[in-house]
Structure formats: C-alpha cells, structure tokens
Amino acid sequence: MPDLLLELFSEEIPARMQAQAADALRRLVTDALVERGLLYEGAKAFVTPRRLALAVHGLPGRQSDVREERKGPRVGAPEAALQGFLKAxxxxxxxxxxxxxDxxxxxxxxxxxERPGRPTTEVIAEIVPDIIRSFPWPKSMRWGSGTLRWVRPLQSILCTFGTEIEDPEVIxxxxxxxxASNVTYGxxxxxxxAIEVRRLEDWLAKLEAAKVIADRDRRKAAILADAKDLALVHGLELIEDEALLDEISGLVxxxxxLMGVFEAAFLDIPDEVIRATIRANQKCFVLRDPRTGRLANRFILVSNLAASDGGAQIVAGNGRVIRARLSDAKFFWDTDRRTKLEDRLARFAQITFHEKLGSQAARIDRIALLARALAPQIGAEPGLAEQAARLAKADLLTEVVxxxxxLQGLMGRYYAQAEGLAPEIAAASEEHYKPQGPADRVPTAPVSVAVALxxxxxTLVGFWAIDEKPTGSKDPYALRRAALGVIRIVLDNRLRLKLQPILIEASRPILGEAHYDAHPHDVFHLESLADKVVSDLLRNLSRRLVKAGPDTPPGDIARVEGLSMAADLSADLLAFLAERLKVHVRERGARHDLVDAVFALPGxxxxxxxxxRVEALQSFLETEDGRILLAGYRRAVNILRIEEKKDGARYAGPADARRLVEPAEERLAAAIETVKGQVAxxxxxxxxxxAMAALSHLRGPVDAFFEAVTVNATDGELRxxxxxxxxxxxxxxRVIADFDRIEG
Incomplete structure (x- = not known):
C-alpha cells in the first residue's frame, strides 16, 4: 500500500516548540485522513531545527465508493420539500x-x-494546505507580502505518495x-x-548523507553516547540532564x-551554581570527578558543525563565555557571603507577599511562630525551629538566587553553613520547600519538618482566609501541592498531629488580633472545632453576646467571633485536605470512600x-464477616430511614431491655452492649x-435478628x-466510621 511523506522546511524552529509541533502535525494529518475514510497502518513524525516531517504508512490509493439510500418526503409532499430533498x-x-x-x-x-471515491492524492492535496495555514504554533510570524503565518519563514514543502515498488507521485x-515538490535541503x-527524494527511507538516507539526522530520538541517543564516551576517556562522569538533552537535540x-575546560579556581563556587551557570548560558553539560565527588573543571558542549580544526575555535569561544559567566557567579557568591542571612530580613518588610496578606516579613513572622508552636509535637527544639523559619527564605534576597x-533553598543551606549556623538551620533552609511533587523526597529532620509544615x-490558611481557593483545574498558588505536601510530611514521618487546632492557631494572625485574642494554649485544646455543630454553637453564642447590650465585654465578643471565623475556615480547609488525602490513599491502593466514612466522624x-482506620476498615470489609455485617447494617439503616420518614420522628437508642421479648433481639442487644465496650x-x-475484630461479633446476632424478628410489629411500643x-x-x-458513606 502507498505511503505519504510530507516535509515542511523552514528557518530554525525554537527547540521548546519542536516536540509539540511534531505531535500536532501527526494528529492533524491522520485525523483528517481518517475523517475522509482513508485508514492507515502507522504514522511517525520527525522534527529537526529546520524541518517538520511526517510519514504515514499503509494508505489506500483511493477512497472507497459510497452507496447509500436517502429517504425523502412522502409522495404528494409540497414542492418546497421535494426541492430540498433533490438538492440534498x-x-x-x-x-x-x-x-x-410503507x-x-x-x-x-x-x-x-452513489459517490465514487476520490484518489488519495487529491484528498491529501486538499487537506494539507489547510493544516499548514491553520497550524497551532504557540507563536507565529508573517513575512514578506504573503498571508501565511508560520513559526519562522517557511521555505519549501515536500510531499510524495507511492508504493515501495514504484516511483512515488509528487502531490x-x-x-x-x-x-510542493520532491526536493529538500541538507x-x-x-x-x-537541494536533494531530490522519493520516499521515507530515501529521505532519511539522503539527509544523513547531507549531515542531517532527522530522527530526534537518534540525535538524543548519539549526543548522550558520545558525551559519556568523551567523559570516560578523561576519567570523568557525565552529569546527565534529560531536559537539557531534549533542548540541545532541538538545536542541532x-x-x-566536544569538551572544554575552565579555570580550577572557579571550583570554589558551589557545584550547583557552576552547573546552573553553564547550563543556562551555554547549554552545556558538566562533569563529575569520581575521585572527589565534586565537579571537574571541564564541560561538554554539542556543536552543529564538524569543523575543520576539530572544533578548537568552537570550544575556545564557548570557554570564553563560560569563564565570563563563572566570574559573575563567583562575584555573586563572594558578595552574598559578606551579608548575614539575619541582616537581610529587614528588606522583606518592603516586599509584598500578596496584597491581601501583607508583606513577606509578616508572612515570615507567622511561619516562625507556627514552627515554634509545632516543634514540641514533632520533637524539634522550639527556639531552633523558630530561628530556622525566620532565616529559611533569606536567600531569596541574594544575588545568586x-x-x-x-537554587532557592539550596543556597540558603550554603550560606547558613558558611555562617557557621546550626546544621538543623542549614538543612531547614533547603528542605522546607519539600516535597514539591509526588516524586520529591519528604523532609525527615524534626526542625526541617516543623518549618516545612x-x-x-x-500558605493554605492564608489563601483560604482571602477566599483564593483552587477552582476546577485552576490552582495559581499551588494549594493542592501544598496540601499534598502536608499530607506526605505527616504520613511519611508518622506524625501524630491534631490539625484542627493547628489550623486555628495559624489563622489567628491572618484573621487579625482585633477579631481574635485567644491564647494559643486555649486554641490547642479546641480539638472538636471541626464539627460544624460546634462552629454553629460558637456563632450563636457570639450573637447572644452581641444582644446582651453595652455591658458585654468587647473582648468576649471579639474572642467568640474570632473563634467562629477560625472554626469555619479550618473546617473548610480540613475538607479540602480530606479530598487530597483521598487522592493520595487511592494512589496507594486504598478506597477513597473509606476516607469519607472516617472523616465524617466528629473531630x-x-x-x-x-x-x-481506613487501612483497618478496608481489611475488615474484604473479609466475609465485614461484607455480611455491612449488608446487615444497610438493611437496618434502610428500615430506620423509611420508618423515621413515615413517622416524622427520630428513633434514637438505646432500646428498653424490658421490651425485648424475642430471644434474637435479646442476644442482639447484649452483643451490641459488649461490642460497644470492646470497640471503644x-x-x-x-x-x-x-476494633474491627470486635465489630465482627455483631455479624451473627444481626443476621439472626432479621431472620427471627419482625421490626414493624403490630404493638406500637414494641415496634x-x-x-x-x-x-x-x-x-x-460509628465509633469506627460512618458506614452510610461506604460504597459497594
């Protein structure tokens, strides 16, 4: 079957756009072919700095003929209906x-x-120009007097179609x-x-002879292999960088x-700064000396030329630029160390964190106080945690960052070490940003954990307080990531923390002391404020205080109103954390509905x-006892709901032991009493x-009750x-979970 080869040759395409453009070309062309009944066997896109290409294999030579019956109006229908039918x-x-x-x-x-199929060449000639004119470049330009917009000036189009055993046709x-023609350029x-080509294999071979590797993956593999071999020859190790490799393969x-050298004196700069400098400015790889574990004073560059001098001038030119950039980096590094981290903090007062949340200085104060309050619960020294929190963001004001x-955070560690600060403070400067994603590591050192939390x-409390919550797919302040970070830190470190009072404590300075002047000691004992009932109670109490008249102490009113605001905020934020926790446990194989069932309990x-609880509950529900008890529970609750709705009453236990007349209900009552104590x-x-094992003892009595007892007895009091x-x-x-929320 014939194959299609399409190449769009242009000036240099930005490296960051190439992969997306190749995918777009493949998708747009193949979708358009399939829509027109032209199915294919396979398709592959190619991209280099100067060309975007597509090969589609196994296309038919023409569309299939179409035969269909089209039903029209009734005989004798109005003329307008008949004319419409004829036209259609x-x-x-x-x-x-x-x-x-009929x-x-x-x-x-x-x-x-009956519509005869069209030749595939005609279809291609129709769809490709439209795709080129409407191609979805992130940025495009128009040049000359034409109307076409392309990422860079388009210079030629190659388009051929044919089988392996015949000369392909130029579309x-x-x-x-x-x-369009059958000509490309090396x-x-x-x-x-100019190079004349016939089909894909011919195109690839002739381009390679003309010093073009058209396959992006082959270019990447060649760069990586040659760089490793060159490093090995010099007794060094290549520091691999997948993102940089992707970018370089889009430049050549x-x-x-080639390998270049810079002065060994620059190795006094932290390795990460050297790497960032060389990577950002010259798109070069750095090398490690396996004997020291530190960077070597060499770099790997990738040229787009096989120069007659073996690349000596190219290496020299890159070396001059790298030396100049490393000189700047060394100046920044030396300059930064002359000012202590503590001395930089005053400048944060002039920097706004968010217009509704105040300055960076105010935020740092909040974090420091909260880290101090958290420290005893995490096993960290409070004073050290507070100091680490105050200095953790100071490197944001350095020249290197x-x-x-x-490099933020990492440089904070280097500066703290240079000042001789406690190792815990240096570590917290780097680690308090972590984890920044699902694959990022979680801090484990107590001071780092306190500051990170x-x-x-x-962050979460602040943006919740100003109602800047994530909506749909929009999360401009990365609050979902922050919530997942809290969850991972707590779970990976197996921390026992009551989040409700912590969230209330964190909200105090944000909501403002004018609204809320409770002492932190009081707040950390308000463990049941997650319950909406308590929140409503506080609100009602505050209203009664307001109605009490001018003799009511203003501080009491403000305190209760502040507690109510903090309780509402923290309850809503806990619900958000519950949603993120569901995602987290689901990825670990747990059921999200069980998180709902546990979270539904107060406190x-x-x-x-x-x-x-979720893990134990899931294990229990996977047993026969668990499944049968859940079925019995649902039967009991369904009966209750129906009867309560019918009677307009709430039948809350306990049952009266004097009215238990059937042996099965007596055994059930006794079993419930025993199980309650064991579960508690x-x-x-x-x-x-x-607790789950104790709960399983209800299975038999519940089953026996429903087999032997009629709930809706004729005797009203018995019912x-x-x-x-x-x-x-x-x-x-419900001592374990809210079984109403369990699915399945």
Missing part, C-alpha cells in the same frame, strides 16, 4: 428517485446515492506561493544543496560532541490515625484491627423499641 441527494429531477411503500406511512421517495499544491553549512541537526531562582499550612483531624477500648488504644435497637447498630459502627 444531488438529484436533478424527482424522476431519478424511486418510490417505496404499510403505515404510505408511499415515499428514496434516492440511491502538487501551493501554499502562499510555495509549491545541513545549512555542511551540505546546503548534526551533533558533534536572583540570577538562578531554581508551618510554611505550607500558612477527625489526625491524618495518621485516619489512614490507619480498642479505639482508645488505637488498635483499629482489634419503636425495635427501631431503637436498629439505631444502636448504627451507633455501634
């Missing part, structure tokens, strides 16, 4: 249609439409004065002449790997305990597996008592 069917006279009879609808016209079409400097058509923002919690703000004791001891007994089943399970 492509007929010139109603005599060309046939009449069919026993129910009578006689109606039918047109048999002729024109785009803005450029006529390397700009090494082989710039004929990669030539100003030049290379990606304080930083992320302040559930200890993430580690929630996950332990196990939960208090945080032994959730034991009510049995409904209350069903409520006790619900009450017994």
């Amino acid at each position: 069917a492509g007929l010139t006279s109603i005599d060309q249609a046939k009449v069919q009879t 026993p129910k609808k009578g006689d109606f016209y039918v047109a048999r439409v 002729r079409f024109e785009v803005d004065g450029i006529v 390397h700009r400097f090494l082989a710039p002449g 058509e004929w990669p030539v790997v 100003g030049e290379f923002p990606e 304080a930083d992320k919690i302040d 559930q703000d200890d993430l580690l305990m929630i996950v332990r 004791e196990a939960v208090a001891g945080e032994d959730f597996a034991a 009510v008592n049995r409904l209350r007994l069903l409520d006790e089943i619900r009450d017994a399970t």
Whole structure:
C-alpha cells in the first residue's frame, strides 16, 4: 500500500516548540485522513531545527465508493420539500428517485446515492494546505507580502505518495506561493544543496548523507553516547540532564560532541551554581570527578558543525563565555557571603507577599511562630525551629538566587553553613520547600519538618482566609501541592498531629488580633472545632453576646467571633485536605470512600490515625464477616430511614431491655452492649484491627435478628423499641466510621 511523506522546511524552529509541533502535525494529518475514510497502518513524525516531517504508512490509493439510500418526503409532499430533498441527494429531477411503500406511512421517495471515491492524492492535496495555514504554533510570524503565518519563514514543502515498488507521485499544491515538490535541503553549512527524494527511507538516507539526522530520538541517543564516551576517556562522569538533552537535540541537526575546560579556581563556587551557570548560558553539560565527588573543571558542549580544526575555535569561544559567566557567579557568591542571612530580613518588610496578606516579613513572622508552636509535637527544639523559619527564605534576597531562582533553598543551606549556623538551620533552609511533587523526597529532620509544615499550612490558611481557593483545574498558588505536601510530611514521618487546632492557631494572625485574642494554649485544646455543630454553637453564642447590650465585654465578643471565623475556615480547609488525602490513599491502593466514612466522624483531624482506620476498615470489609455485617447494617439503616420518614420522628437508642421479648433481639442487644465496650477500648488504644475484630461479633446476632424478628410489629411500643435497637447498630459502627458513606 502507498505511503505519504510530507516535509515542511523552514528557518530554525525554537527547540521548546519542536516536540509539540511534531505531535500536532501527526494528529492533524491522520485525523483528517481518517475523517475522509482513508485508514492507515502507522504514522511517525520527525522534527529537526529546520524541518517538520511526517510519514504515514499503509494508505489506500483511493477512497472507497459510497452507496447509500436517502429517504425523502412522502409522495404528494409540497414542492418546497421535494426541492430540498433533490438538492440534498444531488438529484436533478424527482424522476431519478424511486418510490417505496410503507404499510403505515404510505408511499415515499428514496434516492440511491452513489459517490465514487476520490484518489488519495487529491484528498491529501486538499487537506494539507489547510493544516499548514491553520497550524497551532504557540507563536507565529508573517513575512514578506504573503498571508501565511508560520513559526519562522517557511521555505519549501515536500510531499510524495507511492508504493515501495514504484516511483512515488509528487502531490502538487501551493501554499502562499510555495509549491510542493520532491526536493529538500541538507545541513545549512555542511551540505546546503537541494536533494531530490522519493520516499521515507530515501529521505532519511539522503539527509544523513547531507549531515542531517532527522530522527530526534537518534540525535538524543548519539549526543548522550558520545558525551559519556568523551567523559570516560578523561576519567570523568557525565552529569546527565534529560531536559537539557531534549533542548540541545532541538538545536542541532548534526551533533558533534566536544569538551572544554575552565579555570580550577572557579571550583570554589558551589557545584550547583557552576552547573546552573553553564547550563543556562551555554547549554552545556558538566562533569563529575569520581575521585572527589565534586565537579571537574571541564564541560561538554554539542556543536552543529564538524569543523575543520576539530572544533578548537568552537570550544575556545564557548570557554570564553563560560569563564565570563563563572566570574559573575563567583562575584555573586563572594558578595552574598559578606551579608548575614539575619541582616537581610529587614528588606522583606518592603516586599509584598500578596496584597491581601501583607508583606513577606509578616508572612515570615507567622511561619516562625507556627514552627515554634509545632516543634514540641514533632520533637524539634522550639527556639531552633523558630530561628530556622525566620532565616529559611533569606536567600531569596541574594544575588545568586536572583540570577538562578531554581537554587532557592539550596543556597540558603550554603550560606547558613558558611555562617557557621546550626546544621538543623542549614538543612531547614533547603528542605522546607519539600516535597514539591509526588516524586520529591519528604523532609525527615524534626526542625526541617516543623518549618516545612508551618510554611505550607500558612500558605493554605492564608489563601483560604482571602477566599483564593483552587477552582476546577485552576490552582495559581499551588494549594493542592501544598496540601499534598502536608499530607506526605505527616504520613511519611508518622506524625501524630491534631490539625484542627493547628489550623486555628495559624489563622489567628491572618484573621487579625482585633477579631481574635485567644491564647494559643486555649486554641490547642479546641480539638472538636471541626464539627460544624460546634462552629454553629460558637456563632450563636457570639450573637447572644452581641444582644446582651453595652455591658458585654468587647473582648468576649471579639474572642467568640474570632473563634467562629477560625472554626469555619479550618473546617473548610480540613475538607479540602480530606479530598487530597483521598487522592493520595487511592494512589496507594486504598478506597477513597473509606476516607469519607472516617472523616465524617466528629473531630477527625489526625491524618495518621485516619489512614490507619481506613487501612483497618478496608481489611475488615474484604473479609466475609465485614461484607455480611455491612449488608446487615444497610438493611437496618434502610428500615430506620423509611420508618423515621413515615413517622416524622427520630428513633434514637438505646432500646428498653424490658421490651425485648424475642430471644434474637435479646442476644442482639447484649452483643451490641459488649461490642460497644470492646470497640471503644480498642479505639482508645488505637488498635483499629482489634476494633474491627470486635465489630465482627455483631455479624451473627444481626443476621439472626432479621431472620427471627419482625421490626414493624403490630404493638406500637414494641415496634419503636425495635427501631431503637436498629439505631444502636448504627451507633455501634460509628465509633469506627460512618458506614452510610461506604460504597459497594
């Protein structure tokens, strides 16, 4: 079957756009072919700095013929309906249609439409120009007097179609004065002449002979292999960089790997600064000396030329630029160390963090106070945690971080070490930003953990307080990442933290002391404020205080109002954390509905305990006892709901033991009483597996109850008592989780 080869040859395409452009060309052309009934066997896109190409294999030579019947109006229909039918069917006279009879609808016209398939070359000549004119470049330009917009001036189009055993046909079409042909061009400097090609294999071979490797993956593999070999020859190791390799492969058509040298004196600069300098300014790789573990004073560059002098001038030119940039970096490094981190903090007062959240200085104060408050619960020294939090962001005001923002945190560690500060402070400067993604490591040192948690919690609480929450796919302040960071830090370090009082404490300075002047000691004991009932109670109490008149102490009113605001904020933020926790545990194989079931209980703000409950609950529900008990629970609750809705009453237990007349209900009541005590004791001891084992003892009595007892007895008082007994089943399970929220 014939193959299509399409190449769009232009001036240099920016490296960052190449991969996306290749995917877009493949998708647009193949989708357009399939829409027109031209199915294919395979397609591959190619991209170099100067060409975007596509090969589509196994296309038919022409479209299939189309035969279809088109149903028309009834015989005797108005003239307008008949004319519309003729136009749609492509007929010139109603005599060309046939009449069919339907026993129910009578006689109606039918047109048999036959459309012969078009040659594939015609279809390609039709679709490709439209794709070129509307190609989705992120940025494009128009040049000369034409109307075509392309990423860079388009110079030629190659388009051939044919089988392996015949000379392919050149598909002729024109785009803005450029006529498609079978001609391409080689390397700009090494082989710039025109080249006639036939099909894909011919195109690849002739381009390679003309010093162009058209396959992006082959260029990447060649660069990496040659760079490793050259490093090995000199007893060094290449520091691999996939992003840089991608970029370089988009800058060259004929990669030539060379090695350069810079002065050893520059090795006094931190390795990361050297690497960032060389990478950012010259797109070069750096090398490691395996004997020292430090960088070597050499670099790998990739040229687009096979120079007659072996690349000596290219290496020398790159070396001059790198030396100049490293001189700047060394100046920044030396200058930064002359000012202590502590002395930089005053400048943060003039820098706005967010117009509604104040300055960076105010934010640093909040983080420091929260880190100090968190420290005892994490095992960190409070004073050290506070100092680390105050200095953690000071490197943002240094010259090196100003030049290379990606080094923030890391440079803070270097500056702290240079000042002789405590190792915990240096580590926290680097680690408090972590984790920054699902694959990033989690800090484990207590001081680092305290500062990292304080930083992320302040971010979440702050943007929650000004109602800048994530919406849909939009999350401009990376709040989902911050929430996942809190979750991972807590779970990976197995921290026992009650988040509700922590969130309230974090909200105090943001909501303002004028609204809330409670002492932190009070706040850390308000563990049940996640419960909406408590939040409502606080709000109602504040209203009563306001109504009490002028004698009511203003501080009491402000304190209660502040507690209410903080409780509402923290409850909403806890719900957000629950959603992120569901995503996190689902990725680890746990059921998200079980997170809902546990979170539905009041006061559930200890993430580690929630996950332990979820794990124990999931294990229990996977057993036969768990599945049968869940089915019995649902039967009991469904009966309760129906009867409560019908009666307009709430049948809350406990049941009256004097009205238990059937042996099965007596055994169930006794089992519930025993299980409640065992479950409560196990939960208090945080032994959730034991709690589930105790709960499984209800399975038999529940099954026996439904087999032997009629809940809706004719005796009204007996019926009510049995409904209350069903409520006790619900009450017994809610010590573990809200079984109403369990799916399946």
